[in-house]
Amino acid sequence: MAIPDRFNAFRIHQDDSGYHAGLEPIGLDQLNPGEVVIRAHWSSVNYKDALAGTGKGKILRRFPLVGGIDVAGTVVASTDPAYREGDAVLATGCGLSETRDGGYSPYVRLAASAVIPQPTGLKPREAMILGTAGFTAALALLRMLDNRQTPAHGPLAVTGATGGVGSLAVDIFTRAGFEVHAISGKADQAGYLRGLGAPRCCRVRCWRPPGRWNRRASVAGWTMPAARC
Ligand SMILES: NC(=O)c1ccc[n+]([C@@H]2O[C@H](COP(=O)([O-])OP(=O)(O)OC[C@H]3O[C@@H](n4cnc5c(N)ncnc54)[C@H](OP(=O)(O)O)[C@@H]3O)[C@@H](O)[C@H]2O)c1
Numbered sequence: 001m002a003i004p005d006r007f008n009a010f011r012i013h014q015d016d017s018g019y020h021a022g023l024e025p026i027g028l029d030q031l032n033p034g035e036v037v038i039r040a041h042w043s044s045v046n047y048k049d050a051l052a053g054t055g056k057g058k059i060l061r062r063f064p065l066v067g068g069i070d071v072a073g074t075v076v077a078s079t080d081p082a083y084r085e086g087d088a089v090l091a092t093g094c095g096l097s098e099t100r101d102g103g104y105s106p107y108v109r110l111a112a113s114a115v116i117p118q119p120t121g122l123k124p125r126e127a128m129i130l131g132t133a134g135f136t137a138a139l140a141l142l143r144m145l146d147n148r149q150t151p152a153h154g155p156l157a158v159t160g161a162t163g164g165v166g167s168l169a170v171d172i173f174t175r176a177g178f179e180v181h182a183i184s185g186k187a188d189q190a191g192y193l194r195g196l197g198a199p200r201c202c203r204v205r206c207w208r209p210p211g212r213w214n215r216r217a218s219v220a221g222w223t224m225p226a227a228r229c
Pocket of ligand 1: 046047131132133134136159160161162163164165166183184185186204
């Protein structure tokens with residue numbers, strides 16, 4: 001597939017005129033070098049993307065950069081034998097929108113080491129709906145299983161349960177067969193959390209660490225500060 005000379009990308013700058021971001025025409029040679037060029041189909045808007053785009057958080061470590069911490073798309077060019085034109089791939093993290101140009105561009109150029117084949121059974125849009133938050137929750141599940149924690153060991157607590165990582169953790173752990181107890185500061189979201197599969201929902205202030213989850217509490221989301229207990 002021919003890559004156009006110019007395309008619009010969401011680029012973030014910090015220069016003499018301050019912190020600013022927006023769509024601007026760029027060429028492939030303005031992107032960081034890399035072995036794989038992807039025609040981007042989907043990216044997500046993570047909290048970190050909002051911080052990076054507005055400048056409200058110190059996310060970027062060099063300027064200018066294309067925003068977007070993840071991307072899913074199709075390979076259009078590759079000098080790495082692991083990837084060929086037409087391969088469905090995705091990338092998340094790996095410095096995207098921190099130290100190198102990210103996913104908010106029709107064409108994304110990445111190191112082959114940052115790219116993974118699109119997992120079987122997951123469409124590009126679905127992969128980006130799960131996004132980096134879902135990937136993080138899935139890593140938590142993987143770590144639990146690596147540590148031989150199984151549903152048979154009893155219920156599992158997810159804190160910050162209504163958050164991005166927390167809600168996906170409730171969903172993913174439930175689908176993996178765990179009985180998830182959702183711990184949240186938002187009493188009015190119990191219905192939402194039950195809908196995700198948590199049979200029990202607790203307010204943060206009711207949570208008792210030495211209680212029934214003491215052996216197997218999995219903390220997804222923020223560690224609960226004493227002020228909320
Ligand atoms: N999103 C990602 O892709 C990603 C990737 C890697 C790591 N992380 C890390 O994972 C953590 C959660 O990220 P997130 O994207 O899920 O954030 P988020 O959407 O803002 O969710 C955080 C949740 O934590 C709870 N919370 C907020 N303030 C709190 C406080 N002061 N005390 C106790 N609980 C509080 C809230 O849930 P309740 O109201 O339900 O209690 C909130 O919804 C962050 O530390 C983030 O850096 C996120």
